Amino acid sequence: xxxxxxxxxxxxxxxxxxxxxxxxxxxxxxxxxxxxxxxxxxxxxxxxxxxxxxxxxxxxxxxxxxxxxxxxxxxxxxxxxxxxxxxxxxxxxxxxxxxxxxxxxxxxxxxxxxxxxxxxxxxxxxxxxxxxxxxxxxxxxxxxxxxxxxxxxxxxxxxxxxxxxxxxxxxxxxxxxxxxxxxxxxxxxxxxxxxxxxxxxxxxxxxxxxxxxxxxxxxxxxxxxxxxxxxxxxxxxxxxxxxxxxxxxxxxxxxxxxxxxxxxxxxxxxxxxxxxxxxxxxxxxxxxxxxxxxxxxxxxxxxxxxxxxxxxxxxxxxxxxxxxxxxxxxxxxxxxxxxxxxxxxxxxx
Amino acid sequence: xxxxxxxxxxxxxxxxxxxxxxxxxxxxxxxxxxxxxxxxxxxxxxxxxxxxxxxxxxxxxxxxxxxxxxxxxxxxxxxxxxxxxxxxxxxxxxxxxxxxxxxxxxxxxxxxxxxxxxxxxxxxxxxxxxxxxxxxxxxxxxxxxxxxxxxxxxxxxxxxxxxxxxxxxxxxxxxxxxxxxxxxxxxxxxxxxxxxxxxxxxxxxxxxxxxxxxxxxxxxxxxxxxxxxxxxxxxxxxxxxxxxxxxxxxxxxxxxxxxxxxxxxxxxxxxxxxxxxxxxxxxxxxxxxxxxxxxxxxxxxxxxxxxxxxxxxxxxxxxxxxxxxxxxxxxxxxxxxxxxxxxxxxxxxxxxxxxxxxxxxxxxxxxxxxxxxxxxxxxxxxxxxxxxxxxxxxxxxxxxxxxxxxxxxxxxxxxxxxxxxxxxxxxxxxxxxxxxxxxxxxxxxxxxxxxxxxxxxxxxxxxxxxxxxxxxxxxxxxxxxxxxxxxxxxxxxxxxxxxxxxxxxxxxxxxxxxxxxxxxxxxxxxxxxxxxxxxxxxxxxxxxxxxxxxxxxxxxxxxxxxxxxxxxxxxxxxxxxxxxxxxxxxxxxxxxxxxxxxxxxxxxxxxxxxxxxxxxxxxxxxxxxx
Numbered sequence: 007x008x009x010x011x012x013x014x015x016x017x018x019x020x021x022x023x024x025x026x027x028x029x030x031x032x033x034x035x036x037x038x039x040x041x042x043x044x045x046x047x048x049x050x051x052x053x054x055x056x057x058x059x060x061x062x063x064x065x066x067x068x069x070x071x072x073x074x075x076x077x078x079x080x081x082x083x084x085x086x087x088x089x090x091x092x093x094x095x096x097x098x099x100x101x102x103x104x105x106x107x108x109x110x111x112x113x114x115x116x117x118x119x120x121x122x123x124x125x126x127x128x129x130x131x132x133x134x135x136x137x138x139x140x141x142x143x144x145x146x147x148x149x150x151x152x153x154x155x156x157x158x159x160x161x162x163x164x165x166x167x168x169x170x171x172x173x174x175x176x177x178x179x180x181x182x183x184x185x186x187x188x189x190x191x192x193x194x195x196x197x198x199x200x201x202x203x204x205x206x207x208x209x210x211x212x213x214x215x216x217x218x219x220x221x222x223x224x225x226x227x228x229x230x231x232x233x234x235x236x237x238x239x240x241x242x243x244x245x246x247x248x249x250x251x252x253x254x255x256x257x258x259x260x261x262x263x264x265x266x267x268x269x270x271x272x273x274x275x276x277x278x279x280x281x282x283x284x285x286x287x288x289x290x291x292x293x294x295x296x297x298x299x300x301x302x303x304x305x306x307x308x309x310x311x312x313x314x315x316x317x318x319x320x321x322x323x324x325x326x327x328x329x330x331x332x333x334x335x336x337x338x339x340x341x342x343x344x345x346x347x348x349x350x351x352x353x354x355x
Numbered sequence: 356x357x358x359x360x361x362x363x364x365x366x367x368x369x370x371x372x373x374x375x376x377x378x379x380x381x382x383x384x385x386x387x388x389x390x391x392x393x394x395x396x397x398x399x400x401x402x403x404x405x406x407x408x409x410x411x412x413x414x415x416x417x418x419x420x421x422x423x424x425x426x427x428x429x430x431x432x433x434x435x436x437x438x439x440x441x442x443x444x445x446x447x448x449x450x451x452x453x454x455x456x457x458x459x460x461x462x463x464x465x466x467x468x469x470x471x472x473x474x475x476x477x478x479x480x481x482x483x484x485x486x487x488x489x490x491x492x493x494x495x496x497x498x499x500x501x502x503x504x505x506x507x508x509x510x511x512x513x514x515x516x517x518x519x520x521x522x523x524x525x526x527x528x529x530x531x532x533x534x535x536x537x538x539x540x541x542x543x544x545x546x547x548x549x550x551x552x553x554x555x556x557x558x559x560x561x562x563x564x565x566x567x568x569x570x571x572x573x574x575x576x577x578x579x580x581x582x583x584x585x586x587x588x589x590x591x592x593x594x595x596x597x598x599x600x601x602x603x604x605x606x607x608x609x610x611x612x613x614x615x616x617x618x619x620x621x622x623x624x625x626x627x628x629x630x631x632x633x634x635x636x637x638x639x640x641x642x643x644x645x646x647x648x649x650x651x652x653x654x655x656x657x658x659x660x661x662x663x664x665x666x667x668x669x670x671x672x673x674x675x676x677x678x679x680x681x682x683x684x685x686x687x688x689x690x691x692x693x694x695x696x697x698x699x700x701x702x703x704x705x706x707x708x709x710x711x712x713x714x715x716x717x718x719x720x721x722x723x724x725x726x727x728x729x730x731x732x733x734x735x736x737x738x739x740x741x742x743x744x745x746x747x748x749x750x751x752x753x754x755x756x757x758x759x760x761x762x763x764x765x766x767x768x769x770x771x772x773x774x775x776x777x778x779x780x781x782x783x784x785x786x787x788x789x790x791x792x793x794x795x796x797x798x799x800x801x802x803x804x805x806x807x808x809x810x811x812x813x814x815x816x817x818x819x820x821x822x823x824x825x826x827x828x829x830x831x832x833x834x835x836x837x838x839x840x841x842x843x844x845x846x847x848x849x850x851x852x853x854x855x856x857x858x859x860x861x862x863x864x865x866x867x868x869x870x871x872x873x874x875x876x877x878x879x880x881x882x883x884x885x886x887x888x889x890x891x892x893x894x895x896x897x898x899x900x901x902x903x904x905x906x907x908x909x910x911x912x913x914x915x916x917x918x919x920x921x922x923x924x925x926x927x928x929x930x931x932x933x934x935x936x937x938x939x940x941x942x943x944x945x946x947x948x949x950x951x952x953x954x955x956x957x958x959x960x961x962x963x964x965x966x967x968x969x970x971x972x973x974x975x976x977x978x979x980x981x
Binding site for chain 2: 061062063064066068078079083084085086087088089090091094096097098099100101102103104105106108109126127130134322325326327328329332333335336337339340341342343344346347348350351354355
């Protein structure tokens with residue numbers, strides 16, 4: 007493949023509310039394998055940010071280590087990015103979010119980066135409700151080290167080398183719900199109709215938003231016997247579609263009464279959830295966990311917005327941290343001065 | 356029997372049971388001496404335990420202002436039967452032993468070369484107080500009363516201290532004062548007071564101390580204040596002895612001084628992380644985003660932070676790490692002091708890494724250097740590790756008062772904001788425009804379409820683009836060496852003192868001594884003692900790594916240089932050998948790694964032994980320090 011990305015763009019590319027074209031949200035050309043599910047996620051992020059008219063430079067993208075964590079290079083070239091160490095992006099994101107609450111944070115991780123080496127930090131990130139969107143590109147295997155099973159590989163899934171996985175896979179979406187995440191979604195990299203609005207909704211949510219994206223590894227985990235191949239995922243997908251209408255847009259689409267359910271986010275945006283074949287209540291954590299469990303037992307992959315609490319309090323709110331970003335505070339706000347220090351000295355005599 | 360005598364020069368040690376409130380009574384004792392204007396240095400020697408194990412508190416009184424440990428005990432106050440045998444044995448011949456004689460002293464604990472003072476502490480308190488808690492707590496205050504009589508502590512000072520401590524709680528004040536008086540009265544009625552060792556306000560105290568306005572504070576509190584004054588806004592940490600009180604104190608001061616008056620919201624964030632890996636990650640994330648951030652930890656935490664320190668070194672991100680060292684390796688002795696993380700900190704992480712280290716020796720320096728650490732971290736765009744230790748961090752030290760220059764401006768280093776990016780032609784994150792190895796960084800959100808880049812630990816070219824080219828890699832890591840060279844002119848220079856005149860020199864050798872941190876106080880004392888004995892030794896106190904060029908010169912100028920430090924392997928000696936290309940034979944280690952701070956006597960003995968001096972010259976040594 008070519009590593010040179012053409013600079014030419016159609017002169018009449020549509021612009022969003024800020025006057026940006028989709029090209030303003032793109033990154034460098036991907037060096038992932040051709041057909042990698044992760045590239046579809048990158049593309050969904052680009053479209054989501056374009057459609058939501060986010061200022062590219064007000065977004066910060068962070069990642070850990072692995073194929074997934076290379077992704078931030080391939081989208082949002084005008085945003086700062088931070089490729090941290092393996093499994094420890096959550097802590098970097100936490101510090102970044104405390105230092106500047108004025109940016110929108112996207113964390114990109116993988117199943118190895120989150121469910122194994124980064125499990126501790128992931129759980130504590132949820133617990134603290136750091137205001138960010140956290141996407142796991144979940145392919146059930148370690149790509150960069152050539153296809154070992156990851157901790158999300160399903161029980162019984164067959165590796166490229168023929169070994170049957172003897173362990174139960176960790177379901178990150180259920181874990182996130184159990185640990186109190188305010189926004190939990192699951193999607194499939196091949197379902198951009200669902201993934202894009204899900205990412206837009208996640209970025210509008212004022213708190214920790216988790217999306218587990220099944221993203222097949224074309225090189226090491228796309229064969230017969232793998233439960234995370236394109237074919238197997240498509241076959242078992244149980245998708246709950248949704249639309250996202252940002253705060254400043256009018257709701258123009260008409261839905262038949264009784265077929266959709268609207269949820270308003272803190273910033274005024276509305277998520278329209280289309281009912282799937284069964285009743286589903288997005289605001290009921292226990293019911294959501296139950297539904298995911300039932301689907302798994304039936305060999306189905308339930309995708310969509312699994313749980314949402316639009317009113318959860320994020321870390322900066324919980325700690326009662328100043329509205330002005332901490333990184334903008336200067337000497338006057340931070341340094342108590344010599345008079346105060348002299349009185350402290352006095353107390354130490 | 357010849358009794359030890361002297362005014363304002365002695366060592367008192369308390370043997371207590373931990374968790375019984377003794378530390379606060381012992382602190383009352385030490386602080387009263389401080390309030391009398393007499394140099395005093397208290398040290399809590401405590402177990403890693405909540406309640407019930409032996410604990411000691413050593414108070415050194417020194418008219419000359421020596422604040423390090425001397426070695427040996429002149430007066431032992433023993434209220435813990437568990438350790439009595441060892442405590443009796445540790446008293447210097449001619450010394451004194453004060454004990455609770457509610458139960459009679461076992462015959463085998465009788466020595467004929469020390470003086471015993473039995474006080475029925477338990478009996479008195481059982482009689483006077485009705486609850487077990489009061490009986491236990493006030494027993495400690497009673498012996499302070501006894502000491503007030505034996506050593507001539509000014510009683511009104513003790514009363515004032517109790518007033519300060521229990522402000523507004525009249526009942527507590529009166530019960531404590533009563534306990535003090537009870538002890539005082541018992542001593543005056545039963546013993547010859549005062550003892551030949553005693554206190555005298557003014558007395559023979561060194562003039563420079565009499566005239567100063569010293570404060571008494573611990574290093575961890577001073578670090579916390581340094582973080583407040585240095586403009587730290589994000590603190591992320593994981594509890595670990597002996598660093599915990601750094602963030603505790605930061606929280607206390609921040610709640611007082613960093614609340615926005617208009618909104619009541621916090622101009623700071625403190626996160627107790629899930630572990631040290633996360634703590635340093637948060638600090639690095641905040642630093643990447645342009646906030647001043649720090650963590651405080653100890654040896655095991657430093658090990659866990661090593662991976663991230665490598666990333667921050669290579670990605671060039673500011674971070675401040677306070678390492679309050681304790682005895683390692685592993686859990687080691689978590690409540691005992693050492694200077695044993697030197698090499699682990701200097702070369703923390705995999706690959707070729709070197710970190711800037713600061714070595715404070717006093718609370719005042721803890722304050723100043725913490726402020727400076729935040730400046731250095733942003734100027735040099737790299738982690739700064741401040742090497743404190745338990746002795747400095749958790750014990751009260753007499754220190755010159757903290758000073759603040761209201762004209763201080765935070766040094767934020769080379770950061771391009773939106774205007775800077777407009778002006779800068781052809782900006783690249785790792786382009787060494789100024790030739791000092793320090794490049795211009797940008798913060799997220801600064802400019803709509805300039806200055807964004809992908810921060811990474813992987814190799815990159817000057818424009819921060821991923822690159823596996825050997826040339827790009829070499830160019831980058833060589834520039835980091837250049838930056839480390841630049842750091843030499845930014846960090847605090849070493850302190851030297853004019854050599855002490857020796858009347859009848861016993862050696863023709865040109866001798867020098869190098870030390871740092873808490874080894875400095877006993878080292879200066881040892882050097883003065885050795886000068887009186889005929890050995891003149893020049894001194895250099897190291898205050899930072901990378902080393903100043905004057906260190907090379909100092910070593911070159913001397914025939915033999917002693918490196919005084921508190922670890923087994925002579926880690927500072929190794930670092931000097933490695934970084935300054937010094938032959939091992941030029942540097943002689945003087946060490947202590949028992950967990951209790953090094954004593955002046957031990958330094959004297961080791962140097963004399965090294966010089967093959969006659970044994971008669973050796974100061975009598977207590978077994979503990981021998």
